[in-house]
Amino acid sequence: MDPTHPASFTHEIAKLSTGRTYHYIDQKPDDYDPAHTLTMLCVHGFPDFWYGWRFxxxxxxxxxxxxxxxxxxxxxxxxxxxxxxxxxxxxxxxxLSALLDHIKVDRAIVLGHDWGAFVVGRFALWHPERLLALVILSIPYTPPRPNYLSLQEVVKHIPHYGYQLYFADSSSTAEIESKLPRFLGLMFGCVKMDRSFVYEGNLRGIVLDDKEEPGPSPKLSDEELKYYTEQLKNMNGPLSYYRTTKTRFDEEKAANLQGKFPDDLPVLYIWGTHDPTTTPESLKVSRAMIPKLKDVAIDGIGHWIMVEAKEEVTGNVERWLEELEFDVKAGSKL
Structure with missing residues (x-):
């Protein structure tokens, strides 16, 4: 398992009971025992893929x-x-539930970053019986809304979400694909900008600007950027996540999905103090909705927390899980 060599990880393909085919990494310890080994299910965000968890x-x-x-x-x-x-x-x-079925795991430690953080937060609502513990990285938990709020209205309340309006516009797919190395470089800090891309109206012009190509970044080497570009050639799917606002609301409303987490679900939230997505108000909401919440702030770190603070993220999760002292048989189907 060498983070600089993606082929050194164990790659699998599975047709799930939902009808969709997933590629996934399945890495087992040397002393793997299906009756006793706990499983960690890691969910990436945008624009990322399994490789975001390489460290x-x-x-x-x-x-x-x-x-x-x-x-x-x-x-x-x-x-x-x-x-x-x-x-x-x-x-x-x-x-995700079907993937756990496929690998014959009843309950897992579930972790998510960015869009993955949002997804695993909802996983705790849709499938609470599948979680032993939950780890949320970078994006604070937001419960289902009682009333529909369009993305345009969300941006009025949270201006630094303005970039999402560009992603939600279907015309962004072809534009981003045509400038993919530059776009990924922007997301990972490999391209210098004279203005922030997060505010409404800025991102399209920055993406289409031909003045500067992406260079090296502490977050992504040239080789890593090349691998990202190879894996994310088709951007319709990743961008479609931003086009589901109404669909998500309708599904949650129809199910009367409640926003409070189970009282006995341990939750760890890790965030960087330089990431604007975590605010005092968002932490207040999380604490109200998550009875067993522990939050850890990593000073001076931005959004790409698994790369910028890889040792801190890895170590904080390990220590927290050790403190929980799970029943060794809690996670497996026997």
């Missing part, structure tokens, strides 16, 4: 965990449906 997989496996890391729907080697409705979190959560 955590090996250490956690060496600690004795089985680590499962799928390419989420639309990414990498996983199915890429065209319709945005296929990317609702209800359907994504059904896929």
């Amino acid at each position: 955590q997989i090996g250490p956690w496996v060496r600690k004795g965990y089985r680590v499962i890391v799928p390419d989420m729907l639309g990414y990498g080697g996983t199915d890429k449906p065209e319709s945005a409705e296929e990317y609702s979190t209800k359907k994504l959560c059904a896929d």
Whole structure:
């Protein structure tokens, strides 16, 4: 498991009971025992794929965990449906549950970053019986809304979400694909900008600007950027996540999905103090909705926390899980 060599990880393909085919990493410890080994299910965000967890997989496996890391729907080697409705979190959560069924694991430690953080938060609502513990990275938990709020209205309340309006516009797919190395470089800090891309109206012009090509970044080497570009050639799926606002609301409203987490579900939230997505108000909401919440702030770290603070993320998760002292048989189907 060498983070600089993606082929050194164990790659699998599975047709799930939901009808979708997923590519995933399945890394087992040397002393793997299906009756006793706990499983970690890691869910990436945007624009990412399984490789976003490359620095955590090996250490956690060496600690004795089985680590499962799928390419989420639309990414990498996983199915890429065209319709945005296929990317609702209800359907994504059904896929994750089906993936656990496929690997014969009843309950897992579930972790998510960025969009993955949102997805695993909803997984705790749609499939609470499948979780031993939950780890949320970078994006704070937001409960289901009682009333529909369009993305345009969300941006009025949270201006630094303005970039999402560009992603939600279907015309962004072809534009981003045509400038993919530059776009990924922007997301990972490899391109200098004279203005922030997060505010409404800025991102399209920055993406289409031809003045500067991406260069090296502490977050992504040239080789890693090349690998990202190869894996994310088709951006319709990843961008479709931003086109599900109404679909997600309708599904949650129809199910009367409640926002409070189970009282006995341990939850760890890790965030960087330089990431604007975590605010005092968002932490207040999380604490109100998550009875067993522990939050850890990593000073001076931004959004790409698994790369920028790889040792801190890895170590904080390990220590927290050790404190929980799970029943060794809690996670497996016997």
